[in-house]
Amino acid sequence: xxxxxxxxxxxxxxxxxxxxxxxxxxxxxxxxxxxxxxxxxxxxxxxxxxxxxxxxxxxxxxxxxxxxxxxxxxxxxxxxxxxxxxxxxxxxxxxxxxxxxxxxxxxxxxxxx
Amino acid sequence: xxxxxxxxxxxxxxxxxxxxxxxxxxxxxxxxxxxxxxxxxxxxxxxxxxxxxxxxxxxxxxxxxxxxxxxxxxxxxxxxxxxxxxxxxxxxxxxxxxxxxxxxxxxxxxxxxx
Numbered sequence: 001x002x003x004x005x006x007x008x009x010x011x012x013x014x015x016x017x018x019x020x021x022x023x024x025x026x027x028x029x030x031x032x033x034x035x036x037x038x039x040x041x042x043x044x045x046x047x048x049x050x051x052x053x054x055x056x057x058x059x060x061x062x063x064x065x066x067x068x069x070x071x072x073x074x075x076x077x078x079x080x081x082x083x084x085x086x087x088x089x090x091x092x093x094x095x096x097x098x099x100x101x102x103x104x105x106x107x108x109x110x111x112x113x
Numbered sequence: 114x115x116x117x118x119x120x121x122x123x124x125x126x127x128x129x130x131x132x133x134x135x136x137x138x139x140x141x142x143x144x145x146x147x148x149x150x151x152x153x154x155x156x157x158x159x160x161x162x163x164x165x166x167x168x169x170x171x172x173x174x175x176x177x178x179x180x181x182x183x184x185x186x187x188x189x190x191x192x193x194x195x196x197x198x199x200x201x202x203x204x205x206x207x208x209x210x211x212x213x214x215x216x217x218x219x220x221x222x223x224x225x226x227x
Contacts (some may be wrong), residue, residue, distance in 0.1 A: 031214075038222075042119075043157075043203065043215075090156060096213075100213060104156035
């Protein structure tokens, strides 16, 4: 079974802190994605990566950055957390091209105080 | 720009009743279509997908969806729901030659009552 794990299920941080969210997949997938999920807005793509050291902006990249130093690991970084970044963050991975399904991690619920 | 609209934010239904969750999309290019389900406190998992061929697609847990190109719709149906189907359902499109990026709808909360 494909497994996508995220470092924390729940995280509480203060405004201005630097926050790291980690995601690891164990199926050698090329593609990895970070989404945020908010009620009534569905999932919105923050960043994605097609390969090690490759990254592309999604629809809402402002205030975020990412790092992919190894194929299995994709990190989301909030350089200076703000209250409007309180949300559920979901990581996903997929193999190959457009029509393959994405496999999701359980999510990290981040609260910024 | 491409977009996905799920027409109902919440759908309450009694156990063993049929259900339809509606999804419309807007795109000027070819798309692949997906339905994902999110059970409480879990990530998303794939229910079914339409790539090409037969417009009626069967998925897991007795769900099916029909692709209608003329109406740009991909509605999800189940003839008889169970309490365990209570979850949030997301419709998504993947654009041809866009490397697997998904555009999600807003989600529909299905609540099955005894």
